[in-house]
Amino acid sequence: MSSKIMLVEDEQPIREMLRYSLEKQNHLVIEAENVSQAREILMTNRPDLLIVDWMMPGESGVEFVKRLKKDEILSEIPTMMLTARVEEMDKVNGLDSGADDYMTKPVAIREFQARVNALLRRSSRNLDNQIIEALGIKINLATHQLSIDDQLTSIGTAEFNLLKFFLTHKNRVYSRSQLLDFVWGQGVYLEERTVDVHMLRLRKILKPFNKQDYFITVRGMGYMFSDGKIE
Amino acid sequence: MSSKIMLVEDEQPIREMLRYSLEKQNHLVIEAENVSQAREILMTNRPDLLIVDWMMPGESGVEFVKRLKKDEILSEIPTMMLTARVEEMDKVNGLDSGADDYMTKPVAIREFQARVNALLRRSSRNLDNQIIEALGIKINLATHQLSIDDQLTSIGTAEFNLLKFFLTHKNRVYSRSQLLDFVWGQGVYLEERTVDVHMLRLRKILKPFNKQDYFITVRGMGYMFSDGKIE
DNA sequence: AGCCTTCTGTCATAAAGTAGTCATATTTCC
């Protein structure tokens, strides 16, 4: 399986080596020499994994990861931190930068590959093998099926994804452009009104079961999935 | 979705242009000509995004942003830096001022809008997850809901914003023009009497719960939200 | 490959819902 991996590392030789190792595993590698370059790339790219050096001139990798983990969209990306010395490990652990894994340099290549693959596996598994349910609306991510009140119901992909997003993001308004970002993916340019249409279609699917009212239009703001609880 | 954006820029024409561009995207713009004015505004306002010129007479934008990023509360606000020339870009990159994005002047409007929106979208989780409450009046920024004495109550956008402003700015009188600036945004030209009407509407919403008296008319001055406590 | 069905994004139009303004009533202060 090929994944897109971004490497943020200032030392060119190490970058080379890691890239070589990753490409051997059929991954696509994007390199960044420093944090601001990395940010730049993230504006238009969404890697499946980040590998970040802990210590870099300019803004440090820790800072970078910390901020990243606050970012709604990017925080989901699994991150591996590279630290130069063993002693620094503790710091990293102490300050929870939010990275998902750490390795000390010099990097042991076999271990590196194993850990990278583990991270990638973990994040992809999380997404797939699940059943998400709320208010009698149940979706199966593995089979892409929807059942409402235990009745199997047919649904298109776009509506499925939209529904999936709302089931995992309750009680909060999302603007149309946010929905486009989250559900359709960043960089996909569509009309904002398209969201309206898909909301309509989603509601139509839910209507026979009287569940359509959980999907609330917030005028001037966007849409929200509300399970009715206040607060 | 409308956000509050502060523009810190000494050159008036650029300010005008950027403001125009932002307002076109439905954002609410507050302008500051220099750093001290910006600080002043931050005393009573919390923008969702800062756009700061790198080079300004008096204290520079870099200094301003650096200090800001040390501030616990304000450091969360995403910041875009404007630099005058390409050469300065490197400096900016080198010195990690802490800004979240940079653009070089002259600013390309389309790109500017895109970047601004990207910043807002990505950081909106941090800003929105708040519930503000006072005197049994509770607003949820995430859901855009108002509940009074734990009862969900419907409210329009304009009144919501006005209420939000007062909940975060208690015990102080604001003139109609100040309210227009802070709640509607500078550059929006409206009749001052419009504020009266919205105050009326806000009071009508609160009346069934007997909360309307906390919104006090100060004759000749403006309006105030008072929680009754004496300083 | 060709045909058929389903899905998707866009658009035009209908339908709601709001916001800002104005005219008039009411209050306040001297």
Place this chain on the structure above:
DNA sequence: GGAAATATGACTACTTTATGACAGAAGGCT
């Protein structure tokens, strides 16, 4: 009482959303 400031109700232009229709894309079937 009278001027000035506010409150209030009504109106309308405007903005935002819902909805149905459509053409192209994607996929499936034979």
